Amino acid sequence: MLCVSCSAPATPTGPPPTIAADSTVHVAAGPQYLRGAMHRFFWGKHYRKVWAVPVEARVINLRTAIPGGFTPVREGGSFQTKNLRLVTRDDLEYVLRSVDKDATKALPAQFQKGMIANLMKDQTSVINPYGAYIVPPLAKAAGVYYTNPRLVWLPDDPALGNFRQSFANALYLLEERPDGNQRDSPNFGRSARVESSRKAFTNLIYSQRYRVDARQYLRARLFDMWLGDWSRREDQWRWASFPAAGGTVYRAIPRDRDHAFFKFDDGVLTRIISWFKTNYQSFHGKIKLQNVEGLNRAALPMDKSLLAYLTANDFQQVADSMRQQLSDGVIRQALQVWPQQVYNLVGPEFDAKLRQRREQLPAVAAKFYELLARDMELPGTDQAERFVVTAQSRWQLRVQVYAMRDSRPDSLLNQRTFDARETRSIKLFGLGGADVFDLQSVPDARIALSIYDGAGQDTIQQHATHTKASLANITVYDSGDGNTVRVMPKKIKVEAYKPRAEEFDAAGWLLRHRLF
Numbered sequence: 001m002l003c004v005s006c007s008a009p010a011t012p013t014g015p016p017p018t019i020a021a022d023s024t025v026h027v028a029a030g031p032q033y034l035r036g037a038m039h040r041f042f043w044g045k046h047y048r049k050v051w052a053v054p055v056e057a058r059v060i061n062l063r064t065a066i067p068g069g070f071t072p073v074r075e076g077g078s079f080q081t082k083n084l085r086l087v088t089r090d091d092l093e094y095v096l097r098s099v100d101k102d103a104t105k106a107l108p109a110q111f112q113k114g115m116i117a118n119l120m121k122d123q124t125s126v127i128n129p130y131g132a133y134i135v136p137p138l139a140k141a142a143g144v145y146y147t148n149p150r151l152v153w154l155p156d157d158p159a160l161g162n163f164r165q166s167f168a169n170a171l172y173l174l175e176e177r178p179d180g181n182q183r184d185s186p187n188f189g190r191s192a193r194v195e196s197s198r199k200a201f202t203n204l205i206y207s208q209r210y211r212v213d214a215r216q217y218l219r220a221r222l223f224d225m226w227l228g229d230w231s232r233r234e235d236q237w238r239w240a241s242f243p244a245a246g247g248t249v250y251r252a253i254p255r256d257r258d259h260a261f262f263k264f265d266d267g268v269l270t271r272i273i274s275w276f277k278t279n280y281q282s283f284h285g286k287i288k289l290q291n292v293e294g295l296n297r298a299a300l301p302m303d304k305s306l307l308a309y310l311t312a313n314d315f316q317q318v319a320d321s322m323r324q325q326l327s328d329g330v331i332r333q334a335l336q337v338w339p340q341q342v343y344n345l346v347g348p349e350f351d352a353k354l355r356q357r358r359e360q361l362p363a364v365a366a367k368f369y370e371l372l373a374r375d376m377e378l379p380g381t382d383q384a385e386r387f388v389v390t391a392q393s394r395w396q397l398r399v400q401v402y403a404m405r406d407s408r409p410d411s412l413l414n415q416r417t418f419d420a421r422e423t424r425s426i427k428l429f430g431l432g433g434a435d436v437f438d439l440q441s442v443p444d445a446r447i448a449l450s451i452y453d454g455a456g457q458d459t460i461q462q463h464a465t466h467t468k469a470s471l472a473n474i475t476v477y478d479s480g481d482g483n484t485v486r487v488m489p490k491k492i493k494v495e496a497y498k499p500r501a502e503e504f505d506a507a508g509w510l511l512r513h514r515l516f
Helices: 037-043 048-052 115-126 131-142 158-167 197-206 214-227 268-276 289-295 297-306 312-325 328-335 340-359 361-374 506-513
Strands: 003-005 024-028 054-059 071-077 082-087 093-098 150-154 170-176 193-196 210-212 237-244 247-254 375-379 385-391 396-403 411-419 425-429 436-439 448-452 459-462 474-478 484-486 493-496
Touching: 024 150, 037 115, 037 268, 048 115, 048 340, 054 340, 071 158, 082 158, 131 214, 131 312, 131 328, 193 197, 197 210, 197 237, 197 247, 197 506, 214 247, 214 297, 214 312, 214 340, 214 361, 289 297, 289 361, 297 375, 297 506, 312 340, 312 361, 328 340, 340 361, 361 375, 396 425
Parallel strands: 054 150, 210 247, 375 425, 385 436, 425 448, 436 459, 448 474, 459 484, 474 493
Antiparallel strands: 003 024, 024 054, 071 082, 082 093, 093 170, 150 170, 193 237, 237 247, 385 396, 396 411
C-alpha cells in the first residue's frame, strides 16, 4: 500500500531542473527479495532488507515536473534495467531507469520462466537499489564527472502515451542523459558536445586530432574500484569533448552505477560461484589485491588503449590525490543523502567500508598499473604514423609515436619508456596509413616486440645491429601488401600472416571495444 505525504525526501544537489511534486509516496523497491533463513544461507543476505524497507519518493507528473514538461520518446535499457528516455522543451534529454531489475531477459526464451529464472531474478538483491544515489557528492569530491539520479515514483500518468502499460506505477531513478550540448551541466564539465563511446573511439582511431585525457580517465577508473563497480564496459561511458591544441580532447563521464557496492559472496552457493566468476567482486572493507584483475576485467580493452602511456608515477599521483580528496567528512555527508530508513540499515557499514577502501587506493593503483604494464598494445590510427623504437639499456625500451606530415616536421603524439621488470611484451599496430617502424636500436629479448603492419604500404626498417643475435626478440608480421621490410633476418623474424579483423585498421580495432 502506498502512503501519500507532503514532505519531500533528501535529494542530491545538482543542476536544474528541480522536480516539482505535490506529494510523495512511501514504497519499497523490492519486498519480494525478502527470503527465509535457509534461502539466505545458500543464496546470500545481499541487500534484501534494503530492498524491502519503504522509503519516501517524489511522485512525478511528466507534464508539470518542470516548465514545459517531459515528453517520453524512446524505450531502452540493458538486459536488466528498463529505461525510458525523456526530452524537455529545450531538447535536453533525461532518462528514467527502473530501480528494480530483471536479468532473466538475458536467458534463452525457454529458460525465462521456472526455477533458473526465479533464482536469477532473486539475485537482483546483490545490488543496492539506492547505491547510485550517494555517488554524485563522492564523485564531485574526487574530481570525476557524474549524473544526478533522483528517486521518483511514476504513477499511471496519461502523458506516458504508448509507454503507459510498460512504465506506469513503478519506482525510478531520473537522471540527465549525458549527450549533446551540456554547457549548463557542471557535472559534465560544461562540454558543448558529449559523445557516445562508439563515436569517441571511432574518432580516436581514425584521426590523430583526437585524444583522451588519460589521467582524468584513470581517476574515474580508480573511483570505480573504490566503489566496487566492476561492470564498466564501453557502453557504460560517455565522453565530454573540449577544444585542445591541434584538435579535441575527451574526458570520461561514467554512467549507470547499478553494480556499485555489489554484495554477492555472502551465501554458500554465491561464494562458490564467485570463485569462478572472478569479476563478481563484492563490496568489502578490504580490496584484495589478487582480485584487482577480476574487478577490472570488463573495462580491460578500454584500459589497455587509454592508459598505455601513463607511468607508475602517474598512477600513484592520481591515487594519492584521491585519497586526500575523499575525506571522512565527504563520505559522511554523501551518506546523508540516503533516505533515513536506508541509512539506518547500511549507513554505518558503508561509512566504515568506504574509509577503509580509500586508504587502499595507492596499493590498488600500483597493482592496477602492474597488471596493465605486463603486456602492452600500442595502436596508431588510420593516418600515417612513425613508430620509433630505441633500446635505452639492457632493461629498457623506449617507444615514440609521431604523426607524419607531408610538408612539416613529424609531431610527437605519445612516448613511453618500458622496463623489462614490468613489461614482457609490446605489440605495435600501424592500422591504416603508410606507417614507418624505425628500429633505431635493437632491444634484447627481455621484452618481446611484435610489429603488425595493418592496412597501407608500410616501411619497417632497422638502423642498428645488436652484438648478439640471440638477444633479439622481435617479430615483424608482414601482410604482404607492398610493405618495405629492411631488417637483418638473423636478428629479426619476419613472418607472413593474414591479419585478423582487429589487427587491420581503425574499423577493425573497434571490435576490441565491442562497439561494432
